[in-house]
Amino acid sequence: RKEVEQDPGPFNVPEGATVAFNCTYSNSASQSFFWYRQDCRKEPKLLMSVYSSGNEDGRFTAQLNRASQYISLLIRDSKLSDSATYLCVVRGTTNKLVFGAGTILRVKS
């Protein structure tokens, strides 16, 4: 079983739609959680950290459920520019980040 699992998609949605991505992780001792975004043939960039209380940044909302070892990302009012691969990232007890394989989002007009 992979340490971080994501639905690869692709998720094809129209502009303005709300879309949710899920991620599960296997290491219950994981300490920090993130969503990164990666555009085609570009490097990953931090989208947002994920906190137990849930956090929001504009149209993006991230949730963490430690009991279920589950992380989610909700994107409201999708824009064409949101099209990218979304990477679920977990840091365990070591200092390395473990990346999921990513979920592809395609927003269409």
Added chain:
Amino acid sequence: GAGVSQSPSNKVTEKGKDVELRCDPISGHTALYWYRQSLGQGLEFLIYFQGNSAPDKSGLPSDRFSAERTGGSVSTLTIQRTQQEDSAVYLCASSLDLRLNTQYFGPGTRLTVL
């Protein structure tokens, strides 16, 4: 520079040759990380440095891979006797220190082994 830089941006080599990939972290960042990303795959952790020290080398795929960092700044990843399965994008990231988790990635080096 403002961000992490890597060179070369593209490298094509023949099987069996050695290659050296370079990473210049953001100035002042003490932690530096190497990952690789194969086509359609997620990022695979290779190694990290805190200063010039690499406490965890467990991610290096084989003993043909080595990395060093000097002066707490530039790092090189060396792959000896390259194989076709080494073809991937090699990404470097840096962070202010190990406790601060925001890692800033460089643009990567696309390695193709023929």
